[in-house]
Structures are given as structure tokens and as C-alpha cells.
Amino acid sequence: MLDQRGVHPDYVDGEARRNDLAVVLFREGTFANVTPVNRPTLTLLSTLSDRGGLHGDRVTLVGYSTDAELGPPRYLYPGYRQTGTAPIQGLTPNWLLIQGATAATGGSGLCYGDS
Numbered sequence: 001m002l003d004q005r006g007v008h009p010d011y012v013d014g015e016a017r018r019n020d021l022a023v024v025l026f027r028e029g030t031f032a033n034v035t036p037v038n039r040p041t042l043t044l045l046s047t048l049s050d051r052g053g054l055h056g057d058r059v060t061l062v063g064y065s066t067d068a069e070l071g072p073p074r075y076l077y078p079g080y081r082q083t084g085t086a087p088i089q090g091l092t093p094n095w096l097l098i099q100g101a102t103a104a105t106g107g108s109g110l111c112y113g114d115s
Contacts, residue, residue: 024064034081037062049091058085059098061108084108 008019037060048054061084085108089097100110 031081045091045096054088054091057088059088059096060084061086061098061100061110063110086110 006023008021010019011021012018045054048057062081064081087099089099091097098110102109
């Protein structure tokens with residue numbers, strides 16, 4: 001299913017997650033029955049923030065990363081697109097702050113590898 005992948009050459013692991021960007025190329029036809037989503041405009045977050053329309057709104061989470069299991073912790077990589085929603089906590093010049101804890105979102109959350 002996976003054809004190629006690439007991680008930003010200046011990626012720095014740690015709390016700041018600098019250059020947290022990757023490209024994943026899937027083989028042609030992998031998502032033939034998946035309807036693509038529309039991408040937002042470049043200024044959408046600034047426009048919404050200026051109107052006070054971010055805090056408490058929900059965003060759709062989309063990722064191909066891991067599922068965490070607690071107990072001894074395990075991280076499973078299912079390899080398919082997963083979706084959920086989470087509330088926005090705020091916006092800074094560098095970050096869109098999203099509540100990613102499953103206990104706070106009612107079931108959806110963020111995990112390692114979600115960008």
C-alpha cells in the first residue's frame with residue numbers, strides 16, 4: 001500500500017517538533033473509493049481568529065499514525081486513514097491549539113505521528 005515516504009531533513013524530535021512535516025506517497029488506486037476533502041484557504045485561521053470564531057469550535061482530525069494502548073503502553077500502526085473531531089483551545093502565531101486528549105474529546109484524540 002505504501003509506495004514512498006519522506007521526512008523533513010531538518011526535523012527535530014522533542015517538545016517543539018520543529019519541521020514536523022512529512023510526505024507519504026501511496027500506490028495508485030490505494031484510495032480509489034475515498035472522497036477527498038477540500039483544503040482550507042491560506043488565511044482561514046487568521047480570519048476566524050479575528051472574528052473570535054475559534055475557541056470551542058471543533059476541527060476534524062485526520063491521521064495515518066498510531067493508536068496508543070495503555071496498560072503496558074503499546075503503539076499500533078494500522079496503516080489506514082482515521083478521523084475524529086476535537087475542540088480548539090486557541091491560536092498562537094505558530095500553533096493551532098487542539099485538545100487532543102481522548103478523555104476531553106469524547107473518544108477522538110491525537111497520537112504520535114499526527115501532524
